[in-house]
Amino acid sequence: MPGKSLSRWTMAWFGSALLFLLGACAMALFGLAGPGEWSRGAGMAVVHLFVLGWLCQVMLGALIQFVPVLAARPLAFPGLALPALAFSSAGIMALAAGFLTLDGHEALRPLFLLGPFSIGAAFMLVAVTVGATVLHRACLRLAEVRLVVLAMVALSGLWLSGAVMALTLAGTRIAVDLTEALPLHMLLGLGGWLSLAAFGVSYKLFAMFLLAPEQGGMVRRAVFLTAVLVVALALWALCLLLAGRSGGRAVSVAIGLVPALTMIYLGEITRLWRSRRRPVPEANMLWSRMGLLFLALAALLIVPGWQFGGVWAEAAVFVALVGWLSLLTLAQMVKIVSFLTWVQIFAPRIGRQPVPVVQKLSDARAVASGLAFWSVGTVVGCLALLLGSSGGFLFAVLLLTLGALGVMRELIAIRHLSHLEPAERPACLPHLVLPFTFSRARAEARS
Amino acid sequence: MTPPDPSRPDPLELDIRLILQRGEEPFGAIMAAVDALAKGQALRLLAPFRPAPLFGVMANHGFGCEDRQRADGVWEVLFTPAPGFGPEAGMAPGSTPGAGLWPDPARELDLTGLMPPEPMVRILEEITALAPGEVLFALLDREPMFLFPELAQRGHEWAGNFAPSGDVYRLLIRAGVGDD
CATH class of the missing domain: 3.30.110.40 (TusA-like domain)
Structure with a gap:
């Protein structure tokens, strides 16, 4: 790749994440997950393939790519990206297989113990590369960088809570109260790590794609301070849990703060949206706005979810994972992949020959139909969970799978520069997933 | 030839011949190697040709250079960090001084x-x-x-x-x- 602002392994992280997404969808289509099925081993395997394999991997890959842009300095230790990806993919598969121990597959027990440590090694490697890049006084003044650092702190708590839960379920001598640990684990993962990292990255990406002035000020500080409080309470509850005491009250207060945190963040993004200089936002932003609506819905569902548990909690978590985080990710991924592909292929040609505009690399209608399937799937899935309908949930998963396949097809078309005229296409196409030169013979055959 | 300075680590060696043979662009690998250098460490580059365009780029990063062609035709360039070089106050990292x-x-x-x-x-x-x-x-x-x-x-x-x-x-x- 030309230039060091492009991470060599971004497409590999994205590719791996998308394969995990398809794997989770396929397992759910076979009926291994659904209303009331989440405490079974197979159900937990599906949830972890989705959350760790899809959402965490895509976020880690995006951070490795975008932390240099956020911090305006080159990535430290770029060589750690590949081993981190290898440890994380292997660890997630081991953990998912390990969960099947709970369904009686005893032979898989060693994987249950191995998975968390492999995932932990991956998290540690990414933390080193991201931390060494951003931990400078000048960078930490930036609100988006501080949120990403806070998200990484929550990630460490997510891992620790997950690891002790896995060790408890695997029947080792380490044992914690799982009914206390589960809401804490979900709070650290969903509200702490994934959402805060998404908040931090969105500040930069939204301002860039909407041509809105980069804001700071009181509201952004309020988001950060509320987020610090949520993460600190969650980590305090984790310490109490590990000490064998109850951290339920701290978790209650932290979960109570999440709707407030969400509303302040959404208020700020609304202001940013209104101050944009781009009159008609592009598809990635319009669908991200839909993701933000799902975030608001998830924040509303948290209240009955925490109060009554059961289907309300299932629906709140589902809308947050599938509607908010995944839709935002899918919508922005199309734009990011287009942009990185364009920089990789066409930046060296600027001023020397005509170059196509970035928008020509993707087909906006194909992207929109994939994301529409995904959004309808989210609404159907939420209703199916609230009504306890397995058939409805299966239909939702079918819609989500079709949406994911549509977006993936488009991502492959972007990498293959399929939407360009033959004359605009270079002789050597970019790599699809792994950073090796694409076969020249095939590239020439296409042009 | 300058005597080796015991306080300086050995130069990091980067051979870009294989990268070029694969038809890939070596610039990213060279910049990654520059990032990976320890304080005061030099970079020894092995190339099939004299990489003249790189000299200016490396000078901007604060490196002086010495180049020679070996008997086997390979060009060996030693980029040594210039003492006292650093970004000017108030300028973004990577800015050219002066x-x-x-x-x-x-x-x-x-x-x-x-x-x-x-x-x-x-x-x-x-x-x-x-x-x-x-x-x-x-x-x-x-x-x-x-x-x-x-x-x-x-x-x-x-x-x-x-x-x-x-x-x-x-x-x-x-x-x-x-x-x-």
């Missing part, structure tokens, strides 16, 4: 309010049209992180920072001789 002494800009561009990567396209088109040594000044909404490697690769020098208000990025670029 930009204050450059001539007045021959071209000024206001690229605020443009969607990425349009500012990058405009700058590269304009800088290609300038004579070597001429300077371009651009105002941008944000730091153009994807532009910098491209400028370095084409042999242009740059220096930039945010205005004190923080809402506009000021960028000076001096056209190099390498771009056509």
Whole structure:
């Protein structure tokens, strides 16, 4: 790749994440997950393939790519990206297989113990590369960088809570109260790590794609301070849990703060949206706005979810994972992949020959139909969970799978520069997933 | 030949012949190696040709160079960090030192309010049209992180920072001789 602002392994992280997404969808289509099925081993395997394999991997890959842009300095230790990806993919598969121990597959027990440590090694490697890049006084003044650092702190708590839960379920001598640990684990993962990292990255990406002035000020500080409080309470509850005491009250207060945190963040993004200089936002932003609506819905569902548990909690978590985080990710991924592909292929040609505009690399209608399937799937899935309908949930998963396949097809078309005229296409196409030169013979055959 | 300095670590060696043989661009690997250098460590580069365009780029990063062709035809270049080199106060990391002494800009561009990567396209088109040594000044909404490697690769020098208000990025670029 030309230039060091492009991470060599971004497409590999994205590719791996998308394969995990398809794997989770396929397992759910076979009926291994659904209303009331989440405490079974197979159900937990599906949830972890989705959350760790899809959402965490895509976020880690995006951070490795975008932390240099956020911090305006080159990535430290770029060589750690590949081993981190290898440890994380292997660890997630081991953990998912390990969960099947709970369904009686005893032979898989060693994987249950191995998975968390492999995932932990991956998290540690990414933390080193991201931390060494951003931990400078000048960078930490930036609100988006501080949120990403806070998200990484929550990630460490997510891992620790997950690891002790896995060790408890695997029947080792380490044992914690799982009914206390589960809401804490979900709070650290969903509200702490994934959402805060998404908040931090969105500040930069939204301002860039909407041509809105980069804001700071009181509201952004309020988001950060509320987020610090949520993460600190969650980590305090984790310490109490590990000490064998109850951290339920701290978790209650932290979960109570999440709707407030969400509303302040959404208020700020609304202001940013209104101050944009781009009159008609592009598809990635319009669908991200839909993701933000799902975030608001998830924040509303948290209240009955925490109060009554059961289907309300299932629906709140589902809308947050599938509607908010995944839709935002899918919508922005199309734009990011287009942009990185364009920089990789066409930046060296600027001023020397005509170059196509970035928008020509993707087909906006194909992207929109994939994301529409995904959004309808989210609404159907939420209703199916609230009504306890397995058939409805299966239909939702079918819609989500079709949406994911549509977006993936488009991502492959972007990498293959399929939407360009033959004359605009270079002789050597970019790599699809792994950073090796694409076969020249095939590239020439296409042009 | 200078005697080895015991306080300096051994040079890091990077052989770009294999990268070139694969038909890949070695610039990213070279910059990654520069990032990986310890304080005071030199970089020894092995190349099938004399990598002259790199000398200016490395000088901007604060490296002096010594090159020689070995008996087997391979070019061996030793890039040694110059003592006391560092970014000037208030300038973004990677900025060329001494930009204050450059001539007045021959071209000024206001690229605020443009969607990425349009500012990058405009700058590269304009800088290609300038004579070597001429300077371009651009105002941008944000730091153009994807532009910098491209400028370095084409042999242009740059220096930039945010205005004190923080809402506009000021960028000076001096056209190099390498771009056509």
